[in-house]
Amino acid sequence: xxxxxxxxxxxxxxxxxxxxxxxxxxxxxxxxxxxxxxxxxxxxxxxxxxxxxxxxxxxxxxxxxxxxxxxxxxxxxxxxxxxxxxxxxxxxxxxxxxxxxxxxxxxxxxxxxxxx
Amino acid sequence: xxxxxxxxxxxxxxxxxxxxxxxxxxxxxxxxxxxxxxxxxxxxxxxxxxxxxxxxxxxxxxxxxxxxxxxxxxxxxxxxxxxxxxxxxxxxxxxxxxxxxxxxxxxxxx
Numbered sequence: 001x002x003x004x005x006x007x008x009x010x011x012x013x014x015x016x017x018x019x020x021x022x023x024x025x026x027x028x029x030x031x032x033x034x035x036x037x038x039x040x041x042x043x044x045x046x047x048x049x050x051x052x053x054x055x056x057x058x059x060x061x062x063x064x065x066x067x068x069x070x071x072x073x074x075x076x077x078x079x080x081x082x083x084x085x086x087x088x089x090x091x092x093x094x095x096x097x098x099x100x101x102x103x104x105x106x107x108x109x110x111x112x113x114x115x116x
Numbered sequence: 117x118x119x120x121x122x123x124x125x126x127x128x129x130x131x132x133x134x135x136x137x138x139x140x141x142x143x144x145x146x147x148x149x150x151x152x153x154x155x156x157x158x159x160x161x162x163x164x165x166x167x168x169x170x171x172x173x174x175x176x177x178x179x180x181x182x183x184x185x186x187x188x189x190x191x192x193x194x195x196x197x198x199x200x201x202x203x204x205x206x207x208x209x210x211x212x213x214x215x216x217x218x219x220x221x222x223x224x225x226x
Contacts, residue, residue: 035215037161044118045153045161045204047215059213095160102149102208103166110160 002026004096004108011114017084020111022096029077030054033099036070036081038092039110046092050099051079086115119144119205119218126224132193135221137205138186143216145186149208152181152190155220156201164203165190192223200225 007021022034036048049060051070058070069082079096094111097104120138127133137152139145150168153161163172165181168188178193188207192199205218 037217044220045206045217047217050212050215061214097161100166102212103151103163103206104153104161105163105166105172107160107162 002098002106004098004106006094006096006108006111009112009114011116012086014087014115016086016115017082018086018113019080019082020094020096020113022079022081022108024077024079024098027098029072030074033101034070034072034079035097035099035104037095037097037104039095040089040092043092048081048094053079083113086113088115091115117216119207119216121203121205121218121221123219124222124224126226127195128226129195129197131195132191133195133223135190135192135203135205135223137188137190137218139188139207139216140186143186143207143209144183144188144205147207147209150181150183150188151206151208152179152188153204153206154199154201155204161204195225197225199223 003025005023010018030053033050033052035050051058053072067084071080096108098106125133152165154164155161164179168183169181180191182189203221
């Protein structure tokens with residue numbers, strides 16, 4: 001079955017960078033865009049952007065332009081999210097999600113990033 | 117900015133509830149790529165509707181969706197205790213250039 005398995009939680013100091021991985025299985029990795037979504041404690045969902053594993057094209061939300069980089073490794077079917085210049089309000093659970101051309105049909109379990 | 121949803125709704129078992137999701141002509145009003153997600157505490161979101169009205173395979177037909185103008189709606193009929201969760205609407209807009217979520221609605225089954 002389709003699985004997206006994310007890396008473990010991270011604790012970072014303000015100003016540092018974090019890189020979260022999302023290893024996929026159960027489908028052809030390059031045929032679906034991967035999106036990243038985060039959720040601050042007790043808050044709603046916030047979209048960070050997407051990456052196409054097939055083309056390498058990315059589209060980042062304006063809020064994160066200049067601070068975020070999304071990449072993929074097609075040899076391991078893994079997507080990565082790097083966020084730089086961490087601030088306390090970046091503390092959140094970060095999710096990867098498979099994009100079935102306009103909706104997110106499978107999600108990773110989430111990775112808690114704590115900035116403190 | 118985020119789509120507008122009521123912060124909370126409630127209903128008794130067996131009843132129906134509707135959650136609204138209001139955007140603008142730039143997102144909800146112009147997008148056919150509207151989706152809804154259910155999130156239980158401590159879990160990742162789960163897709164329950166896509167393209168506004170379609171259910172993923174295996175999902176209960178108690179969940180239905182509609183849209184009028186710039187407002188999308190999720191209706192859950194025959195409420196069950198397991199439906200108690202947060203619900204989020206989502207619009208994919210501007211030719212896949214951006215995604216916006218609603219602020220989320222907490223459903224309480226009384």
